[in-house]
Amino acid sequence: AVTRTFSIIKPDATRRNLTGAVTKMLEDAGLRVVASKRIQMTKEQAEGFYAVHKERPFFGELVEFMISGPVVVQVLEGEDAVKRNRDIMGATNPADADEGTIRKCFAESIEANSVHGSDSDENAKIEIDYFFKPEEIVG
Numbered sequence: 001a002v003t004r005t006f007s008i009i010k011p012d013a014t015r016r017n018l019t020g021a022v023t024k025m026l027e028d029a030g031l032r033v034v035a036s037k038r039i040q041m042t043k044e045q046a047e048g049f050y051a052v053h054k055e056r057p058f059f060g061e062l063v064e065f066m067i068s069g070p071v072v073v074q075v076l077e078g079e080d081a082v083k084r085n086r087d088i089m090g091a092t093n094p095a096d097a098d099e100g101t102i103r104k105c106f107a108e109s110i111e112a113n114s115v116h117g118s119d120s121d122e123n124a125k126i127e128i129d130y131f132f133k134p135e136e137i138v139g
């Protein structure tokens with residue numbers, strides 16, 4: 001089925017001017033960008049977004065990294081969008097990522113790993129709603 005997922009192009013990628021290169025890989029994988037905006041996340045916004053990781057030892061660093069520069073938040077649409085996006089992103093740790101994936105090509109570390117993607121349809125909806133109003137999504 002055609003579904004939607006949520007993506008973030010992270011500060012390590014925007015800093016290296018890779019917004020277009022990352023987006024091209026998403027598009028080449030069969031995903032369509034139906035919403036996109038470049039934002040500077042606030043600390044509160046980043047803490048809320050990553051609230052499920054609040055108890056993890058890397059939470060503080062993760063939040064500081066995510067507010068260290070602009071990010072591009074996107075809604076992606078396509079056949080099985082969540083899985084399709086996860087496949088093209090590659091493993092969280094770039095050391096484990098398959099050849100040809102975004103993280104293998106671009107990620108610097110497990111933290112500065114260039115992209116975020118929703119891990120389920122349920123979380124995709126929550127994450128899309130966290131950053132986008134319905135009228136900002138044009139399919």
Ligand code: CMP
Pocket residue numbers: 053058062092110111112113115116117
């Ligand atoms: P993301 O998909 O954005 O969701 C949570 C993020 O936490 C993950 O990508 C990684 O960038 C980051 N992360 C996961 N594990 C670690 C770790 N051990 N150290 C630092 N960051 C991590």
